[in-house]
Amino acid sequence: DLKLIRSKNHIHLEGSEDEMRKLYKDLLTEETQGNFLNLNKLSSMFKGFDLLKVKDIMENILKEYNYRIREMAIPMLMIHIGVAIERMLHHNYIKTSRGTDLENTKEYQIAKEFFNRVSKIVRIDINENEVELLALLLMGKNSMNLQNDLVSAYSKHGYNVNELVSQIIESIKSDYDIDFSKDVDLRSGIALHLQGLVERKNKNIHIDNMYLQELKKKYPLVFELSIRVGEILNEELGIDISENELGFLALHLGAAYERTHNHQHYKAIMIYPVDQAFGDILLKKVDFLFNERMDVIQSVSYFEEKTIKELDPDLILTTSPLQHNLDIPTVQISVFITTEDESRIFQTLNALDKKRFQNEFKAQIIDLIEPETFHLNLKTETPEETIEYMCDHLKNLGYSDDAFKKSVLQREKMASTSFVYSFAVPHSLNVASFRSSISVAFLEKPIKWGEFEVKMVMLLAINEVYKDTLVMFFDWLSSMINNANHFVALLESQSYEEFISKIIE
Known part of the structure; x- marks a missing residue:
């Protein structure tokens, strides 16, 4: 119900605010889908190192310390780590006076060990401030009690960082009808980012965003959200937010939007002899046929219950007969993906849709x-x-x-x-x-x-x-x-x- 109006120099849409917001959300969903939660795509944005190898290092350390973080928090964590390493590669170090007492926490020990190991594969010098930042990020919302609140010193209304984040989230909901209020990862991520942003402004430190133009070009609507956040920060803190800083905020917002609206994609495990030549062909065909509804998150040569439980897939695809005791739908397919195979996978995905609908119905209705x-x-x-x-x-x-x-x-x-x-x-x-x-x-x-x-x-x-x-x-x-x-x-x-x-x- 929107009308396209053409004039000499531009076009614009006219219609109800409700319809405008529906259109915006549809475009935003289409734009972000599978991009901000896809670690392979995130990894491609960092040219100086392999983000996936860095992720493996972090996961190994988390296992060693028996430290669990929510699966949906991993992309946001890797965004922060990727930005940190990119900054350190270009010798952009920040000296701060947080006054935090982190050395005895498990999060600090994990962060310290992480940068020690990363420095062996990426040419960076370990920086204490980066260790503290990562430790605070791992701590999430609890980290706010351990760091000085620099935001309140700038705020015209005496906001602390948590109140300012709440205002940002409420403004996005009011202006764009997008509700991030229950996203704890976004809250802690932006709160921590704002502290760093204020420190950089306070000390007149400029940070380049290596992928700013790619963000603006490929994700203009996500960037539009970050511009709105920048306006709020300017109004409340009196700080002009550069495009580079807006780009960092856009990463947080894009990942949050996808977490909020990531209803279509299911996680699949593929079991087949991965060392055989047809493996890549099989994976590519599955991705071509079903990429709009599922992602193959891991390929393995055999079934091991412990490994499968840790991966927590929605379904299993296997080229060999397989029986197991896990409550996970399993579809046997041929190596060439016949029409019968396609049908069985579609039926399984439809059954998962029905189950997901029932769960959402319980939660909302x-x-x-x-x-x-x-x-x-x-x-x-x-x-x-x-x-x-x-x-x-x-x-x-x-x-x-x-x-x-x-x-x-x-x-x-x-x-x-x-x-x-x-x-x-x-x-x-x-x-x-x-x-x-x-x-x-x-x-x-x-x-x-x-x-x-x-x-x-x-x-x-x-x-x-x-x-x-x-x-x-x-x-x-x-x-x-x-x-x-x-x-x-x-x-x-x-x-x-x-x-x-x-x-x-």
Whole structure:
């Protein structure tokens, strides 16, 4: 619903803010997909050393110290390490006075050992400040208690670094409808980065960004996010942020966006004789056919349960018959990938999609169905009376107002919201509730609702924050309608607990 406007010197889009944001998010998802979480692609940005070998060194040290970090945090960690080594290769060292007491922490010991080993394969001098920075990054949010907060000295409103990061995340959500609020890796990464940024500004130290132009060219929308962050920093700290610094911020934001929206790709393990000539051909064909839905994260010659568990794949592809006790879908394929092989892989990916949808449905929908908005044996005679009762109940809870009820009734007059199988889904035309909720009512007696007799009513009261949930809800509804037996069982629910149990089966 956007209109393209052409003038003499430029073109632009006109339309609703909602549609603008949808377009932006679609473009951003397409742009970042598989790039910021793909270590091979990240590695290609660093020309002076092999980031994948550096990653292997870090993983070996983490195992030796029995130190675990979240898998999704690894790309962000490697971005920091890559930037650090690139800086050190060009003799860009920073002397700071953090005043931290890190030497007795496990994170410091890991960071120190890491740079000791890296210095043997990359020509860098070990720098104490880089060791401390890496240790603080490994500590994540806990590191904020151990370092001086330089941000508060610059902030016009007395923000500390955590408050400023929260403002940045809230601004991105407000301006672009992208929610990073639950991304702890982004929070700790940007907080640490801001401390370094302020130190560099304080001491007038300039750092080149070797891949700035590539970021601007290939990921303009991610860079646009970083520009917005730069504007906030300028407003709050009075600091002009250079493009080089914006490029570093863009790396954090790109990885965060992909973590938030990385729903399509599954992780696969390939088991085949890796020393045989056809191996590369097989891998390339699998990547060509399925790169939009899965990534082969590791190729091995044989199955070993411990190794597979550590890799934690979503599925296993094997060229030989394989039986195991792990709860991981396994598909046997030929070395030449026949159409039958393609079909089996697609069926497995579709099954994984269904399982993932169920998990997301539980996380997003179930929380909206609360005991206080669940009505059993409701005595009403007409659709209007039912809607008024349920809307008034939401109003009394502080979830909505009279305007919401009026809009729901107006929508019902336009066309009945009842469906086959004895249920109705009334909802507002365009008036949002104050708080999102799905109110459920089981009627004492079925009532005539449009063309159908209705026994169960699900009133949708969704505000702007949960608008994407509507798509998921109607996807679920569609699948339920196509599964008559399951839906009939749902209609027989005798309590809130039984209803919730059946709805997530």
